[in-house]
Every structure is written in structure tokens, then in C-alpha cells.
Amino acid sequence: MSEALRAVCQPITSARGLPNAHYTDAALFARESDVLLARNWAGLAVAADVPEKGDAVPLSFCGQPLLLIRDKTGKVRVFQNVCRHRGMILVDAPRKIEGAIRCPYHSWCYGTDGRLVTTPHVGGPGQNTHDAIDRNLLGLIEVPSHIWMGVVFVNLSEDAAPFAEVHRDLLARWQEFDQPLVPGGPESQFTLEVDCNWKLAVENYCESYHLPWVHPGLNAISRLEDHYNIEQPGAFSGQGTEVYQQFRADDGTAAFPDFESLTPKWDTAAEYIAVYPNVLLGVHRDHVFSIVLTPESCSRTTERVHLSYASAETDPTLRGANAVQWKAVFEEDIFVVEGMQRGRMASGFDGGAFSPAMDGPTHCFHAWAAAALQEAPRHAAE
Template sequence: MDRLPTDLSNVRRPIAEANGLPNAHYTDVTVFEEEKHALLYDGWSGLAVVADVPEIGDAVPLSFLGMPLLLVRDRQNNVRVFQNICRHRGMVLVTEPRRIEGAIRCPYHSWCYSTNGALISTPHVGGPGQNKHAGIDRDLLGLVEVRSHIWMGVVWINISGSAPDFETANATLLQRWAEFDQPLYHGGTDSTFTLEVNCNWKLAVENYCESYHLPWVHPGLNSYSRLEDHYHIEEEELFSGQGTRVYRQLKGDKGEVFPDFKGLSDKWDTAAEYITAFPNVLLGVHRDHTYAIILEPQGPEKTREHVHLFYATPATDDALRARNTKQWKDIFVEDVFVVEGMQRGRHAVSFDGGRFSPAMDGPTHLFHTWVAGRVQQQRMVAQAAQ
């Protein structure tokens, strides 16, 4: 195991001289905790999709890095995120997805909350039959709301509350994909799946960022969207990924296709782009559908990949939609042996983080640089506070 804190001096060097992140950033529990705060709590992380709570009153309990959260569509039709705990004794409130018909009731002492988080009932808090007490100010004891934002069908959260507004923090990406700022319709139950992967979540990002591996890992995809058809997408401190100039629209047996998004420029007739919005959301856009992969870290060496597909209209052909889901699942499954193999490789004690191809690995090196910079910044803040 690398000594702690890890030495990141070589990671932020120019790509031709840099090494990748040390092994401990993929295997060590202490480093995982450090990155949890520096990368996932302090930024805008993906939690879920709006389609998880389609109707007013819908509530879904979620865990984000061990923190119990509750995704709710309130009575005003707003999607919100709360800490899923009662303000009385910290009891978890909701344990299964359900529709909130009345109030969110704590199963321990029956304190009740509205879907907008307000504390509305505290039975016997002042003694038997006394439902109020001067020492319990309900206005100050509503559910703790987690800062959230909705974009590309994804519910993004900022746990620390310290990040710039989502529109400011992601202004460059929002501008790049402004044409897709229109209604997105989740394809439904046949347009989502989850992959359980035995690797650190960052390896999924690193693999997704680059097209270098296409000829060997995705030979079917590379047969029509070749390595040489791809280009790099690199925005320091923000996002990185790849694009293709050759997107082949999926067709049904009778030549049917998905409806296009409205008002797209000619570029998107044949182009598609695949970007990681740091830290943990992998996004893809095409003329006729988009997708989001939300990476849920389960520990240093386990990740859940939640995949969701979206379309330009609320109703699409069932068979074609199922075929599209299968096509993407097959592609993403092809990556599993790669990221799991790299994870096993991080237990080789002499591995120095590896090197980067200056011509082909720019997007991945940019991600490593971002990770190292955020971790170093947190370390300096912690040092200054001592």
C-alpha cells in the first residue's frame, strides 16, 4: 500500500511526463474516504433520475456513500432530496419506495413531515396528550434538504453545499449541449439497467473518457464508428470525453427510427458525444436519444452503474426501444472485464500509476489531473485548519 497521504506530484505533470494515480486511490479505504469528501461531496454528483419519482407524492430511499437520502416529488410537483432521517432521534424514515398519501411519518415516535420537508406533527412531545412543547420549534426542525439540481434527466446533488450553483459550475457543458436543453422522456422500465462492477468508480470514468480501446474491446462498434472517426473532448477542471463523427442511427426491421430532438444543428445528423461530467455521471447524446450512467461507489473496489435512456418523445416503439437498450448494455458489458482487470492490477505493489499516450489518453489524463488537484486542495485546507 502507498504511504498516506499519497504522493500526487507526478500526476499533475504534462501528459508526456505524468504518471496515473497511485494504487491507494483504487484500493485503500482511507483514500476512498478522502476522495469521498474532495470529489463527491464538494461537487455536483449524480444521485438518481427524475423518472424515479414520476408522480406527486412518490418517495424513493437512496444511499449515497452510506448517507441515507430520500428522493421525493412534493405536492407542488418539485423533485427534492432530503436526508432520510427524523430530526428527533435520527431514525430512518422511509425504507422502501412508496407513494406518500398523507405525511412522511417516522416509525419510531410518529413525528410527521410534509413532502416539502416541514415538520407538521409531534405527538406527545410535551407529555401524554400534549403535542407541542416550548422547547421544540417545528419551524427549525424540518427535514434537512440536500442541495439539488435537475439536468439531462439526472438529479444532481451537492452534499457540502459549498459548490457554485450548478449552472455556474457546469456552464461550459451546458453551453456545449444547449441544443439538448429540451424535454427528455425516460424510456421506462425497459430503458434502464444496473451493472455491478468489481472496480473503483474512477476506473469506469477513465475507460469511458477515451476511444483508444475501441478496436480491441468494442470491435462491433469500431466496425462502423472507427477509432479514427473519434475526437477528444477536454475541458480542464470540468469534464472530458470523446465524440464521434459517425453515428449510425438504429433502425427497426421496417426501417423505423426514433424521432429526432427538435431544432438540432446539422452536426448531429452524424455526430454523437460521450462526456463525463465530473465526478460521477457519464453522459451520451445523439440526434434521437440520450443516456446517463450514474456511478454509485460502493467502496474502494465496487461500483454500481445505473444506466438510463431518454428519448425526444414520450411514446416510442417498444421493440426498437428494447433493441436500443440491449445494444447499449452489450457495449457497456464489454467494458467490464477491462475495468475489473485494471482494478486487480492496482494490487501490484510496484505499479507506479502507469503512463499515458500523449496522443490518445488526453481525456483520461485530464480526469487524473482533476482528481489530484481536488485532493491536494482539500489536504491544504485541512493542514491550514490544524
Template structure:
């Protein structure tokens, strides 16, 4: 299936959004899986999902069985969750692996770094080696990965530019926040399952236009007119606010600030959509990430993690902060699910953009269209 994306590339005052098929059609979803998520640096999970050495977590990422593992050396690695012998799934549920990663089928064993270390009876009963089995070439298939802002980013195709080059713009914008961050723990994570295409969650997060109607509580002090657009074509987009109000407990205490921030952050906060599927928020006293994991064209799971400048923040205030953000994000659910339903209207043409307010969303659409068309060109050349 081929869709016409020419109008997506038009200047914002004449552009249309991505056609309906890009939200509902399984064939287009499969195409975007490659073009937008496998051929780029996509968010998989959080480092906090495997906080201690030996922690392992299986993840289904767009149908690919993946094993997230923090090795004994403290390094987070990403592997295909399949034994190199007969393709058996290695780890079925999150757990700590004290020794080797053992395949439950024939007991081939792998180190925390993915090296094949044991092949019992491979040469016959009692013979644990065979000249045809070169263990040095049969380690777990490692997926290219990088840890930034505690997001585990992966490049499934293996041929994206180096992470530091691909994310140079976002890393430079928030260079002041390149300092240790501490996950709040069990009270600082939650998931939201939403019945929408993952791109709608990106589009909604990118703009502040909807604040007065969807987030009236937030808009009561951080008003629409206090916000500004952020646009970095081909990289990221989002919004910022000039008014950020710190959360306080009953005694007026707040979270500690990140040290060394410029005066800008005394009253400001920013929210970036780092393409393709990671949403980030930065404030003087906490940051967060939302990792969007698609489960088909019309279902997405949002994995939310909140971090602080120190590892000893007040649990009650952390819980209050988590609940506040969860309430805000839940307010968006009816919007993204409503837009998803709207994409089944056959005469909807992708919609128009407000030239003043929708720049960040149009920026995301243009990036997606360019990558999809580039993918189609390569596919045609290979035929």
C-alpha cells in the same frame, strides 16, 4: 495517509496516473469521498426514479442515508433520510407517500417539502405541542440539489459554486439539447454492478482508444479514426464520433429526432464524463445518463437511464436500443475489473498516458489530483 500526486500534474507526455492507493485504500477512499464527491456536484440518481408526485426513494450514497422525493408540487427534493427527533430512518423502501412522511418510531410527520407538521404527544399524553419544540426549525435536513438532464445532482458540503456556474461548460456544449427528454420507462433502465473503483469507469468511458479491441462491433462502423477527444480541464472530458448510425426496426423506422439540432448531429454523437461521477451520451434521437454510485474502494453500481425526444416511442425499438447499449457497456466490465486487479500490483506506478489518445483520461486525473490536494491543504489549515 498522504500520496505523492506531483507526477499526475505533469504534461501528458511525462505524467503518471493516480497511485494505486487511490483505487484500493479505504483511507484514501474516505478522503476522496469528501474531496471529489461531497464537495462538488455529484450525481445521486435520476428524476425518473421518482416519476410521480408523492414518489419517494431511499438511497445510500457513500454511507449517507438519503431520501429522494418528488413533492406534490412536482419538484424533486433531496433530504437526509432521518427524523429530526431521534435520527430514525424514515423510509426503508421505495414507495408512494400520499400524505405525510411519518417516522415509524414516534410518528413525527413531515410534509413533502420536508416541513415538520406533526409531533404527537411531544408535550405528554394528549399534548401534541411543547414550547421547547419549534416545528419551524425542525424540518428535514435538505441537501442542496439540482436537476439537469434528469440527473439529480447533489452538493453534500453545501458550499460548491452554483450549479449553473460549476457546469457552465458542459451546459454550453450541449445547449442544443436543452429541451424536454422522456424516459423510456422500465425497458430503458438497467444497473451494472462492477468490481472496480468508480474512477476506473470514468477513465474508461472518457477515451475511444480501446474501441478496436473491446468493442469490435461498434468499431466496425464507428471506427477509432472517426473519433475525437473532448477536453475541458477542471470540468469534463470525453470523446465524440463523426459517425453515428441510427437504430432501425424491421421496417426501417427510427426514433424521431430532437427538433432544432444543428447539422453536426446528423452524423455525430458525443460522450461526456461530467466530473465527478456522471457519464452522458447525446445522439440525434436519444440521450442517456450513467450515474456511478461507489460502494467502497472496489465496487461500483452503474445506474443507466435512456431518454427520447417524445413519450410515444416504439417499445420494441426501445428495448432493442437498451439491449444494444447494455451489450456495449458489459463489454467494458472485464476491462475495468482487470484494471482494478492490476492496482494491487505494488510496483505499478500509476501508468503512463498516450499523448495522442489519453488526453481525456489525463484530464480527469489532473482534476482529481487538484481537488485532493486542495482538500488536504484545507484539512492541514484546520488542524
């Protein structure tokens, strides 16, 4: 397998794609969940999932039970969703935490900041303290998190370099969009369940080569020749267009106000970038979107799409229409990624070749994944 991975990392003119097993084998799925997802800054959710203080949402990512919560100060946090006493799941459905997070097993209670605040009868009936139980050492385990472009990124291994360091180049590229985002609300989010490995969703998103055949309507407005490749080895890749046309109301007026102080480039440009490992982002002069990919199995992925805007002064009906438009585009990709997943069952497929002119962003992602898998030490349990 190491020879196959080395072939992926070759220059694009001679490289092969990742072997079939990386899309079909349960053991490799687990390995990639550890190396590619848990050891990097991976997308978990969006901050808009917990819009108010006390909002809490239980999530599962890389097999770990997590709790996304907005604490009483308004800070978004991520904790391991287990009691420090006997490992009981604390929150099993989205809800508002009015007082404390109470374990349903023995009623140990935690503040929304993770502090252990009460331990009923821990020292015996009526005795709520014990010398052997130091509450200061038994708070919830917090997972390192970082919010950017409205996405909550987490580092489950807790040993990745700071997010701002890892993605310095991308933050600089999109520094003009480093301003408050207004979540579009319920009408601006949707979920797609797709029968494919999560990596295929990344690969398809970051290239424009498929536009004429898969997105003929979009290609009629933003043609293949109007696009350019974006490649930052080891971090991100994608594509941009030089002819973005704003979504408009029926009367022809622009539906949404622009972000403030953008340079003239963004009058007609838009960019679509895959932030490794599992977040797909799109920026435009008047709105942005994120797609957080949650790998469910070798061949199943949940795509959660969320749109945000430059201003709260936007019509909910028009926001909904914009979301419908994007959903139609993303749904056009489903047959492609599912078809590639089925194609990975062909024993003679060797990972495929790359077009040096058109597939640079996809090869960039493959090479990142292959290099990471080669370099990462294996745990003793493996």
C-alpha cells in the same frame, strides 16, 4: 503522496496516473468520497426514479442516508432521510407517500416539502406541542440538488458554486439538448454491478482508444479514426464520433424521432462525456443516456443506466431493443475495468503512462482528481 499527486498533474507527456492506493485503500476511498464526491455536484439518481407526486426512494451516497422524493407540487427534492427528533431512518424502501412522511419511532410527521407538521404527545400525553419544540426549525434537512439531462445532482457539502456556474461550458456545448426529455420507461433502464473502483469506470468511458479491441462491433461502425477527444480541465472530458448511425427498426426506418431544431452537426455526430465526478452522459440526435456511478467500496461500483428520448411517440419494444444494444456495449467494458482493478494490486505499477495523442480525456480526469485532493483542506477528524 503529495509528490505522487504532483506527478499526476504534470503535462501529459510526463505525467503519471493516480497511485495504486487511490483504488485499493479504504482510508483514501473515504477521503475521495469527501473531497471528490461530497464537495462537488455528484450524480445521485435520475428524476425518473420518482415519476409521480409522492414517490419516494431511500438512497445511500457517500455513507449518508438520503431520500429522493417528488413533492406534492411535482418538484423533485433530496432530503437527509432521518427524523429531526432522534435520528431515526424515515423511509426504508421505495414507496408512495400518500399523506405525510411519518417517523416509525415516535410518529413525528413531515410534509413532502420537508416541513415538520405534527409531533404527537411531544408535550406529554395528549399534548402535541411544546414551547421548546419549534416545528419551523425542525423540518427535514434538504440537500442542494439540481436536475440536468434527467440526472439529479447533489452537493452534500452544500458549499459548491451553483451547478450552472460550475458546468457553464458543458451546458453551452450541449445547449441544443436543453429541451424536455421523455424517460424511456422500465425497458430503458438497467443496472450493472462492477468489481472496480468508480474512477476506473470514468477513465474507461471517457476515451475511445480501447474501441478496436474491446468494442470490435461498435468499432466496425464508428472507427477509432472517426472519434475526437473532448477536454475541459477541472470539469469534464470525453470523446465524440462523427459517424453516429441511428438505431433502426427491422424494416430500416428510424426507430425514434429526432430532438427538435438540432444543427446539422448532430445528423452524424454523437458525444460521450464524463461529468466530474461520477456521471457519464451520451447525446445523440434521437436519444440520450446517463450512467450514474455509485461507489460502494474501493473495489465495487454500481452503474445505473437510464435512456431518454425526444418524444413519447416511441415503440416500447424498440426502446427495449435499444437498451439491450447499449447494455451489450457497456458489458464489454466490465472485464477491462475489473482487470485494471486487479492490476492495482501490483506493487511495481506506478500509476502508468498516458498516450499524449489518445489519453488526453483520461489524464484530464486524473489531473482534476489529483489537484482537488491536494488543495482540499482536511477535516480535524482526519
